[in-house]
Amino acid sequence: MKAVELHSFTKDGLVLAERAEPAVGPHEVKVRVRAVSLNYRDHMVTSGMYGIPAEALPLVPVSDGAGEVVAVGAAVTRFKVGDRVTSMMTRDFISGELTPERQAAQNGGPLDGMLQEYAVLPEHALVAFPSHLSYEEAATLPIAALTAWNALTEGGAAPGRTVLLQGTGGVSLAALQLAKLFGARVIITTSKEERRARLLELGADVVLNYKTSPDLAGEILAATDGRGVDMVIEVTGLSGMQTSLSVLRLGGYIGFVGLLAGMGDAPDFTLPLLFKNARIRGVLTGSRDMYEDMLRAIGQHQLKPIVGEVFALADFQRAFERYQSSAVFGKVVIRLD
Missing domain, CATH: 3.40.50.720 (NAD(P)-binding Rossmann-like Domain)
Structure with a gap:
């Protein structure tokens, strides 16, 4: 499968690579990622501002993505094949207060993120999104x-x-x-x-x-x-x-x-x-409970997030450049078709 990897905190540190498709554990879900959106956090990660050590590289950047469930582990109960889901930046922040342990498990650095064709995540780290949203629109939601x-x-x-x-x-x-x-x-x-x-x-x-x-x-x-x-x-x-x-x-x-x-x-x-x-x-994003509350409100009111520009995976470098230019009104999205 194709994946973008961060190899260094330099201008040319992002590389389109080939990886083996990840296997699914008992409590894990495999997602065919359809779209990701860029946030300032992703710029901080790829430029070295986020404090991730060089020893952690290479890693797959970008925390926010949306896609379709294509496989589930034997013990998974929250999702089935065909469900449409988004990631969360803080994978283990389900409810209550943000603890150091919950804060540590972050998508897109230090853990692999969503800028890859297939991502395997714990079932508790995914959330279904309203049916009126496209993958591009849903991918804008987890952080911003x-x-x-x-x-x-x-x-x-x-x-x-x-x-x-x-x-x-x-x-x-x-x-x-x-x-x-x-x-x-x-x-x-x-x-x-x-x-x-x-x-x-x-x-x-x-x-x-x-x-x-x-x-x-x-x-x-x-x-x-x-x-x-x-x-x-x-x-x-x-x-x-x-x-x-x-x-x-x-x-x-x-x-x-x-x-x-x-x-x-x-x-x-x-x-x-x-x-x-x-x-x-x-305010560092929020819990899964908050996210699900927000998604219910978005679904009830049929709210549509603002997508500014959409890029193909092959143009990921251009997408990062456009994001950093601050010239785009709305979110910058990369599609993974």
Whole structure:
């Protein structure tokens, strides 16, 4: 079978290789992978930023994928041949709190991921997805959408509450769609004016251009009549925390989900955090229970994730380049036909 392997943390470290099809153990499921989607985590893994040692290479990257069950182990009870399923990034995070043991078993590094024609996973590490979704759409959900769902539910997204979203990356677009399911009001920022109309079509109540705005914080506060937003889904990293805290209402919530602006020195925001009586919580995807709750909501409302561009397996390098360019509105997907 064909698989993309990561051999080094360099520009040419990804290689299309041939592997033997994996065998299925008693509690395992073999999936014919039909599509995968790219996330910032995959960039971190392939560039060496994720902390995976070189001794762990080669490995199959990309945590998020969807496909069809083609074989099941003798003791499998959750799935049958023909079921359509997606992976999860944290394979063993079923419910409850995230423990070090549950966090360690991660798809796409250090464990082999989904950028291969066949993947064998424990039955507990797979979830069936709604019938109205294509493989490409379902492949976008395990990290971006689940992270957004986790942050929104923890923050109490509901009618009458205002959510601030930053940019138009995978988590922010998923959070926009899901926040509207909860009935929340959404303010979203972008640096690309041509995306304004699309964001409004998706349900955004206020769209602000952070590149051209002379006073972004002032505009956000004005959009809330000076009260501030109820929650921020923080994707930029610590460098953006001062701005996020400045537009947060007293007692508001910040779901810290990403570090797109990098991991450099951050300003001291101790006093704003204290005086706002704010809650800040790191969000690393979510449990299988959360994922299944989200998928039920997606199925009930017939929600369709935003797929930006789709590439063939042979063009996987181009897919990674397009993802890293930030030029694609919606998720970058690779099909494995």
